[in-house]
Amino acid sequence: xxxxxxxxxxxxxxxxxxxxxxxxxxxxxxxxxxxxxxxxxxxxxxxxxxxxxxxxxxxxxxxxxxxxxxxxxxxxxxxxxxxxxxxxxxxxxxxxxxxxxxxxxxxxxxxxxxxxxxxxxxxxxxxxxxx
Amino acid sequence: xxxxxxxxxxxxxxxxxxxxxxxxxxxxxxxxxxxxxxxxxxxxxxxxxxxxxxxxxxxxxxxxxxxxxxxxxxxxxxxxxxxxxxxxxxxxxxxxxxxxxxxxxxxxxxxxxxxxxxxxxxxxxxxxxxxxxxxxxxxxxxxxxxxxxxxxxxxxxxxxxxxxxxxxxxxxxxxxxxxxxxxxxxxxxxxxxxxxxxxxxxxxxxxxxxxxxxxxxxxxxxxxxxxxxxxxxxxxxxxxxxxxxxxxxxxxxxxxxxxxxxxxxxxxxxxxxxxxxxxx
Numbered sequence: 001x002x003x004x005x006x007x008x009x010x011x012x013x014x015x016x017x018x019x020x021x022x023x024x025x026x027x028x029x030x031x032x033x034x035x036x037x038x039x040x041x042x043x044x045x046x047x048x049x050x051x052x053x054x055x056x057x058x059x060x061x062x063x064x065x066x067x068x069x070x071x072x073x074x075x076x077x078x079x080x081x082x083x084x085x086x087x088x089x090x091x092x093x094x095x096x097x098x099x100x101x102x103x104x105x106x107x108x109x110x111x112x113x114x115x116x117x118x119x120x121x122x123x124x125x126x127x128x129x130x131x
Numbered sequence: 132x133x134x135x136x137x138x139x140x141x142x143x144x145x146x147x148x149x150x151x152x153x154x155x156x157x158x159x160x161x162x163x164x165x166x167x168x169x170x171x172x173x174x175x176x177x178x179x180x181x182x183x184x185x186x187x188x189x190x191x192x193x194x195x196x197x198x199x200x201x202x203x204x205x206x207x208x209x210x211x212x213x214x215x216x217x218x219x220x221x222x223x224x225x226x227x228x229x230x231x232x233x234x235x236x237x238x239x240x241x242x243x244x245x246x247x248x249x250x251x252x253x254x255x256x257x258x259x260x261x262x263x264x265x266x267x268x269x270x271x272x273x274x275x276x277x278x279x280x281x282x283x284x285x286x287x288x289x290x291x292x293x294x295x296x297x298x299x300x301x302x303x304x305x306x307x308x309x310x311x312x313x314x315x316x317x318x319x320x321x322x323x324x325x326x327x328x329x330x331x332x333x334x335x336x337x338x339x340x341x342x343x344x345x346x347x348x349x350x351x352x353x354x355x356x357x358x359x360x361x362x363x364x365x366x367x368x369x370x371x372x373x374x375x376x377x378x379x380x381x382x383x384x385x386x387x388x389x390x391x392x393x394x395x396x397x398x399x400x401x402x403x404x405x406x407x408x409x410x411x
């Protein structure tokens with residue numbers, strides 16, 4: 001497997017030390033990493049989930065809007081940030097792989113390196129109903 | 132290729148009786164390719180003595196800067212060949228996200244930090260922002276990649292006839308890792324260093340010093356050895372020695388490293404004046 005870009009390596013290292021959930025994907029949208037706080041909301045450890053294509057992670061958590069309508073991948077902030085190369089935000093209802101439904105607020109942003117190279121995107125998110 | 136170390140010290144020139152063997156000059160390495168090209172890795176104070184050793188028959192050379200910290204460019208203005216109008220000099224180095232190499236380099240090579248402006252040097256100097264995709268120098272392919280060190284910093288991999296020399300003078304692949312090494316794909320510099328015939332790598336600190344300075348962009352000797360083992364290199368040259376480390380202390384650190392067991396490569400304490408053939 002090819003080495004990740006240095007910016008992505010540093011992003012993962014930073015995320016692994018932060019206490020807010022962070023989710024990182026590559027330019028193709030493939031999930032590269034999420035941290036321990038994210039594991040608590042997604043209901044599965046990253047080591048179990050592993051890297052997965054966008055088509056899988058964009059559906060496996062069953063994202064819907066507030067009215068329960070399924071959200072297509074393009075409606076997810078992380079996919080929008082990746083495709084539009086600009087920050088995106090919205091609330092999303094998901095069902096973690098532990099079977100627990102949650103409403104999360106997501107802020108996603110593209111990761112751009114020198115020469116405007118698109119390196120991927122990252123999202124921070126939190127449970128809006130958490131005390 | 133023939134590789135010669137002209138400056139092995141990190142951070143600050145450190146002349147004195149206690150640094151005679153490892154050397155006090157900062158980063159500079161000469162690479163002479165089989166095809167006769169001259170590639171100079173970094174322009175620390177070691178480049179001054181290299182300049183005196185370059186004959187007038189040389190009409191073109193390439194200086195590859197890993198980054199623009201002072202210990203890697205301080206010798207530039209004292210490199211005598213730059214006074215020759217018949218010499219073609221190509222300088223390669225990393226841009227920042229907002230400034231090209233010329234803008235960044237001339238911050239030092241201009242008054243008040245230096246009396247002579249880059250444009251006033253007689254030789255024919257061309258500056259090139261390095262491309263992450265790599266580039267070609269004469270007949271030699273150079274791969275480069277951003278590596279973990281504060282500010283835009285690249286490492287270089289020079290390949291000629293299948294033999295690879297890799298230069299990572301300032302590198303902290305262990306930054307943020309809870310235990311090092313980690314998986315190769317998550318290790319800064321791995322692709323550059325993989326299976327290198329000769330790896331010249333940052334080994335600035337002891338383990339105790341590293342604990343005090345995480346994020347400063349350098350490695351302990353133990354981390355460097357682990358990185359070299361992960362990358363499967365054949366020879367490791369320690370480099371960028373801390374200015375406070377005397378010859379005796381560096382000897383002791385190398386002895387300690389060797390006592391930790393056999394290594395899957397040859398460990399060479401980098402000393403000013405050393406030369407290597409690649410392949411042997």
